[in-house]
Amino acid sequence: MPNVQVKVPKGTRDLAGDAIVLREEVFAKIRKVFKNHNSNEIDTPVFELKSILTDKYGEDSKLIYDLEDQGGELCALRYDLTVPFARWLAMSNTRQIKRFQIGKVYRRDQPAIDRGRMREFYQCDFDYAGALDLMIPDVEVLCITAEVFEALDLDVTIKINHRLILDGMFEAVGVPKDLVRPISSAVDKLDKMSWVEVKKEMEEKGLKAEIADKIGAYVRLTEGGRGFSETLDFLRSDEVLSKNEQVKKGVEEMSLLLRYLTASDIARYISFDLSLARGLDYYTGLIYEVVPKDTSLKVGSIAAGGRYDNLVGMFSKRDIPCVGISFGVDRILTILKARQTPPKSTPKIDVWLVAFGSSLLVEEKMALARQLRKAGISVDSDTKADRKPPKQLDLAKSNGAALAVLLEDDAEAPGAVRFKILVVPEKDAEKADVIDRAELLEEVQRRLDLA
Amino acid sequence: MPNVQVKVPKGTRDLAGDAIVLREEVFAKIRKVFKNHNSNEIDTPVFELKSILTDKYGEDSKLIYDLEDQGGELCALRYDLTVPFARWLAMSNTRQIKRFQIGKVYRRDQPAIDRGRMREFYQCDFDYAGALDLMIPDVEVLCITAEVFEALDLDVTIKINHRLILDGMFEAVGVPKDLVRPISSAVDKLDKMSWVEVKKEMEEKGLKAEIADKIGAYVRLTEGGRGFSETLDFLRSDEVLSKNEQVKKGVEEMSLLLRYLTASDIARYISFDLSLARGLDYYTGLIYEVVPKDTSLKVGSIAAGGRYDNLVGMFSKRDIPCVGISFGVDRILTILKARQTPPKSTPKIDVWLVAFGSSLLVEEKMALARQLRKAGISVDSDTKADRKPPKQLDLAKSNGAALAVLLEDDAEAPGAVRFKILVVPEKDAEKADVIDRAELLEEVQRRLDLA
Numbered sequence: 001m002p003n004v005q006v007k008v009p010k011g012t013r014d015l016a017g018d019a020i021v022l023r024e025e026v027f028a029k030i031r032k033v034f035k036n037h038n039s040n041e042i043d044t045p046v047f048e049l050k051s052i053l054t055d056k057y058g059e060d061s062k063l064i065y066d067l068e069d070q071g072g073e074l075c076a077l078r079y080d081l082t083v084p085f086a087r088w089l090a091m092s093n094t095r096q097i098k099r100f101q102i103g104k105v106y107r108r109d110q111p112a113i114d115r116g117r118m119r120e121f122y123q124c125d126f127d128y129a130g131a132l133d134l135m136i137p138d139v140e141v142l143c144i145t146a147e148v149f150e151a152l153d154l155d156v157t158i159k160i161n162h163r164l165i166l167d168g169m170f171e172a173v174g175v176p177k178d179l180v181r182p183i184s185s186a187v188d189k190l191d192k193m194s195w196v197e198v199k200k201e202m203e204e205k206g207l208k209a210e211i212a213d214k215i216g217a218y219v220r221l222t223e224g225g226r227g228f229s230e231t232l233d234f235l236r237s238d239e240v241l242s243k244n245e246q247v248k249k250g251v252e253e254m255s256l257l258l259r260y261l262t263a264s265d266i267a268r269y270i271s272f273d274l275s276l277a278r279g280l281d282y283y284t285g286l287i288y289e290v291v292p293k294d295t296s297l298k299v300g301s302i303a304a305g306g307r308y309d310n311l312v313g314m315f316s317k318r319d320i321p322c323v324g325i326s327f328g329v330d331r332i333l334t335i336l337k338a339r340q341t342p343p344k345s346t347p348k349i350d351v352w353l354v355a356f357g358s359s360l361l362v363e364e365k366m367a368l369a370r371q372l373r374k375a376g377i378s379v380d381s382d383t384k385a386d387r388k389p390p391k392q393l394d395l396a397k398s399n400g401a402a403l404a405v406l407l408e409d410d411a412e413a414p415g416a417v418r419f420k421i422l423v424v425p426e427k428d429a430e431k432a433d434v435i436d437r438a439e440l441l442e443e444v445q446r447r448l449d450l451a
Numbered sequence: 452m453p454n455v456q457v458k459v460p461k462g463t464r465d466l467a468g469d470a471i472v473l474r475e476e477v478f479a480k481i482r483k484v485f486k487n488h489n490s491n492e493i494d495t496p497v498f499e500l501k502s503i504l505t506d507k508y509g510e511d512s513k514l515i516y517d518l519e520d521q522g523g524e525l526c527a528l529r530y531d532l533t534v535p536f537a538r539w540l541a542m543s544n545t546r547q548i549k550r551f552q553i554g555k556v557y558r559r560d561q562p563a564i565d566r567g568r569m570r571e572f573y574q575c576d577f578d579y580a581g582a583l584d585l586m587i588p589d590v591e592v593l594c595i596t597a598e599v600f601e602a603l604d605l606d607v608t609i610k611i612n613h614r615l616i617l618d619g620m621f622e623a624v625g626v627p628k629d630l631v632r633p634i635s636s637a638v639d640k641l642d643k644m645s646w647v648e649v650k651k652e653m654e655e656k657g658l659k660a661e662i663a664d665k666i667g668a669y670v671r672l673t674e675g676g677r678g679f680s681e682t683l684d685f686l687r688s689d690e691v692l693s694k695n696e697q698v699k700k701g702v703e704e705m706s707l708l709l710r711y712l713t714a715s716d717i718a719r720y721i722s723f724d725l726s727l728a729r730g731l732d733y734y735t736g737l738i739y740e741v742v743p744k745d746t747s748l749k750v751g752s753i754a755a756g757g758r759y760d761n762l763v764g765m766f767s768k769r770d771i772p773c774v775g776i777s778f779g780v781d782r783i784l785t786i787l788k789a790r791q792t793p794p795k796s797t798p799k800i801d802v803w804l805v806a807f808g809s810s811l812l813v814e815e816k817m818a819l820a821r822q823l824r825k826a827g828i829s830v831d832s833d834t835k836a837d838r839k840p841p842k843q844l845d846l847a848k849s850n851g852a853a854l855a856v857l858l859e860d861d862a863e864a865p866g867a868v869r870f871k872i873l874v875v876p877e878k879d880a881e882k883a884d885v886i887d888r889a890e891l892l893e894e895v896q897r898r899l900d901l902a
Contacts, residue, residue, distance in 0.1 A: 004502045006541050006766045009526050012496035014539050016550075020492045036824045038800045038831035038850060041471045045463035045571050046497060046555060051455045067528075068517040070559065075460050077518075088465050090457050096834075099467075104497060108521060120496050132834040136813075143821060150825075263814035264821045315457045349489045362587075363714035370594060370715045373487045374601075380489035383547075383583040399489060 011111035011119025023122075023333055027102060029151040030124050030327060033144055039098035039126060044084040046104065050074040056083050056311070058281040059185065063107040077106035081125040082282075082324060083311070089129055089322075090315035096130030098140075102329075116299050116334035127324030129312070135253060138286050138307060138323050139260040145290060145303060145325050146266040154335065155293040156302070158269045161276040162254055163283050163306070165235065168246030169274075173214040175207065181281065183207055187219055188277035195220065219275040228258050231272045257286070282308040286323065292335060299331045350448055352396035352424065353381035355407040356389050364407055364417045368440070375441055377448065389429055397425040403447055405440070406432055421447065462562035462570025474573075474784055478553060480602040481575050481778060484595055490549035490577060495535040497555065501525040507534050507762070509732040510636065514558040528557035532576040533733075533775065534762070540580055540773075541766030547581030549591075553780075567750050567785035578775030580763070586704060589737050589758060589774050590711040596741060596754060596776050597717040605786065606744040607753070609720045612727040613705055614734050614757070616686065619697030620725075624665040626658065632732065634658055638670055639728035643751075646671065670726040679709050682723045708737065733759040737774065743786060750782045801899055803847035803875065804832035806858040807840050815858055815868045819891070826892055828899065840880055848876040854898055856891070857883055872898065 008014060015023065034041075053064055053076050065077040078084055081101045089097075102124045111119055126144050128137035142158060149156045166187070170180050186201045193201075195216055202212040218241070222231055232255055241247045254272070261267040278287045285307030292302060305325035313319035351372055355361040369379045380399060382392045389406065396404045401424050410416040419440055420432035435443050459465060466474065485492075504515055504527050516528040529535050532552045540548075553575045562570055577595050579588035593609060600607045617638070621631050637652045644652075646667055653663040669692070673682055683706055692698045705723070712718040729738045736758030743753060756776035764770035802823055806812040820830045831850060833843045840857065847855045852875050861867040870891055871883035886894050 004505075004766070005500060006503070006538060007500065008496050009498060009500055009524055012498070014496070014542075015494040016491065016539075016543075020494055023494075024492070032827075033824075036827070036829040038829060040467065041475070043466040043471055043474075045459050045465070047460060047463070047571075049456060049458065049460055052457070054455075066519040066521065068519045070517065072559075073460055087457060088467075091465075092467075108523075120498075130834065136834050139817065143817075143824075147824060259814065260817060263817040265818065266821070315455070363710065366590065366594075366711055366714040367716065370717070373484075373594075373598060376483075376487070378487040378489060383581065383587050 033147045034100040039100050047075040050076045065106045086311040100126045116331035122329040124327040129322045135256045159273040159276050160288040162250040164246045164250035168244040172240050172244040184277045190275040222274045228272045282311045284309045302331045303327045348400035349378040351379045352401035352404045354392040357409040393427045484598045485551040490551050498526040501527045516557045537762040540763050551577045567782035573780040575778040580773040586708045610724040610727050611739040613701040615697045615701030619695040623691050623695040635728045641726040673725045679723045733762045735760045753782045754778045799851035800829040802830045803852035803855045805843040808860040812858050844878045
């Protein structure tokens with residue numbers, strides 16, 4: 001063995017066994033919700049031209065994985081599925097689409113594996129592109145969000161805010177234009193840091209203490225979980241904010257959204273949170289973040305998204321407004337795994353073949369296995385030809401087989417094979433029924449239907 | 452718009468629409484075959500430590516994509532799924548497993564997109580690891596190969612050979628030890644190049660012309676499709692080869708394989724081809740390559756694999772013999788797409804909602820959509836609230852909806868909404884049945900069952 005380190009790269013992991021079965025179940029449920037909304041899947045390369053990713057992620061651009069320059073184009077691993085989608089839209093003739101994509105994305109971040117924070121992780125994205133009536137696609141994205149977590153039986157809060165309200169608030173209290181995004185990104189840390197620390201970051205970024213205090217008063221208003229209408233009423237009546245044009249427009253949109261949330265019967269999941277800011281540069285309207293209701297789960301947000309009306313225009317002459325959500329499957333899996341009940345005892349395969357005796361039986365076993373599989377029946381058997389039948393029946397049970405088919409030398413007719421069927425976990429071969437070879441497939445099918 | 456080139460990296464592509472639907476169908480069929488053999492899925496990171504990939508791919512190592520050194524570990528994109536599987540095996544306690552993996556792999560090769568040769572492409576791998584009875588796992592891998600192409604309804608030839616026969620032949624005719632792999636790789640090109648060209652490459656690699664001619668005579672023996680038993684008979688009777696220990700052992704294994712192929716009823720797919728060599732270094736026994744029977748399809752091999760008994764030992768103190776196959780899904784898709792019949796007209800979604808009139812209807816539509824989706828019914832509707840009903844019914848048809856549900860202001864009860872059901876593609880709203888709101892879900896379910 002050469003002297004190489006045998007491990008996976010930092011922040012990545014292998015997946016096998018129950019973990020991957022659970023992941024496939026989660027994918028299937030999310031896919032079903034996406035398809036119930038008549039949405040279309042796309043796939044894009046795992047790396048993009050580096051220039052496509054440049055200037056899209058603000059402070060987080062430093063986390064992008066670059067490919068080595070080996071001659072030819074400069075490329076980088078995708079950081080999310082949103083920018084590739086905008087690039088795809090810009091290249092296609094599509095002007096309106098509900099699209100979804102499931103794929104891995106890459107961030108050179110500090111990993112925290114127990115909390116589901118990885119350098120390679122899956123995102124499941126749904127985005128609704130098109131110049132459509134106000135808040136109609138937005139509420140559909142929030143419906144999808146609610147339906148995904150309903151399907152996963154996971155109780156969540158969807159925190160929402162509006163970039164116009166946030167930016168208008170900054171404008172109204174006198175945040176200089178060039179500090180809007182940095183201050184916004186400081187506000188976004190209020191779910192992890194205390195107000196004192198956030199204020200300190202604001203001052204370090206060059207904001208006056210008295211302006212920071214005004215922001216603090218506003219964004220902490222919804223801390224206790226003030227109601228949606230109540231928050232709208234406040235924004236409409238506050239002396240400073242009510243005069244700001246951006247706030248006004250944001251409030252108008254949020255009022256319409258509230259009507260639609262109520263009609264769609266998902267208002268109960270929503271929490272209007274004035275401190276929600278989201279880090280990414282490209283959001284322009286509604287923003288949201290999903291957290292588990294059970295606050296003992298320290299995984300952070302498990303889905304997030306928002307409206308981004310100008311991203312496609314960075315790649316194309318014609319802009320297409322978009323709104324979308326990204327589900328953080330690895331964090332969701334971390335939660336589901338923690339609460340997982342013991343695996344169900346449903347059979348994993350249909351038939352286990354048990355043969356013991358002459359070498360002729362090996363070939364009879366192969367022929368039978370092939371015949372059953374051709375009929376769509378899953379089949380497995382012990383690969384050691386000479387292990388005794390009771391041991392083989394143990395394997396049938398531990399592999400979750402529904403039926404065992406036994407092959408044995410026929411004592412009465414030398415050179416012939418006798419076939420028997422047994423319902424697992426029965427182990428007494430005496431209790432097996434002898435079946436004629438010609439009727440074996442039919443008999444197996446009949447018993448599987450009964451099982 | 453900034454001055455960036457909006458395209459995908461060379462040799463990669465986006466997938467959308469029918470192409471991705473077809474791919475998902477193909478994945479589902481392959482997965483079903485894998486599962487019918489009771490095999491377990493695993494997933495590994497898209498990049499590995501660079502040292503893991505070193506010295507595994509012979510001449511092709513130059514095609515590996517490296518990640519840039521941004522501090523930390525040196526990594527590279529995976530070149531196949533086999534080496535990561537061997538690395539995974541070495542790290543786990545597993546000593547015997549049937550595993551499958553579906554994932555993208557990366558090669559900095561010259562792309563030929565119309566023939567399905569890409570720099571980023573999917574592989575679907577099945578591998579059988581474990582110290583098991585001779586040829587038992589090998590024939591199961593070949594069964595899986597046959598069953599995958601049966602499931603895809605694609606007629607194929609599985610060309611097989613044995614590294615011991617090939618290496619023994621080289622030894623018997625006097626190929627120097629250090630030239631065995633380079634000469635083997637020259638032989639492998641006989642399916643793309645003439646014998647004259649291959650011989651020239653051998654001589655350039657330092658082989659004497661008369662030795663090259665001896666190899667040429669042997670490897671071209673099976674050109675016309677000589678039978679399996681006939682080829683075995685030849686190898687047993689040839690004066691030079693029959694004395695070589697490696698050839699003898701290879702012939703013995705191939706004889707056993709032939710018995711098992713016949714028992715498994717897949718011998719008809721197999722062609723014993725003495726010119727098949729496979730490029731990779733790590734094969735040690737049986738090797739195979741699948742080509743479409745229809746030779747007008749210029750895609751090359753669409754699946755390939757073999758036995759590799761020493762690869763795990765490169766990562767671990769204990770070795771585990773393995774045998775496996777890799778399906779080249781992108782090439783398979785290229786073939787399936789070319790012969791694709793027009794898409795079936797099975798409905799893509801269940802219900803299309805049509806509303807026209809007061810703003811109240813928008814909210815009624817949302818409430819109804821949510822109620823239907825909660826019951827597992829897929830729903831969509833036009834997003835322009837004011838498009839006339841006949842136009843909306845056109846959309847219902849073009850989206851493949853089974854039913855349309857119409858919402859309209861109730862002329863007899865101001866402020867109330869009237870609901871109707873129509874079977875698409877019927878467009879005459881007069882023919883729709885008026886349904887009571889309270890009975891709508893049940894009625895939709897009833898009609899979908901009938902559809």
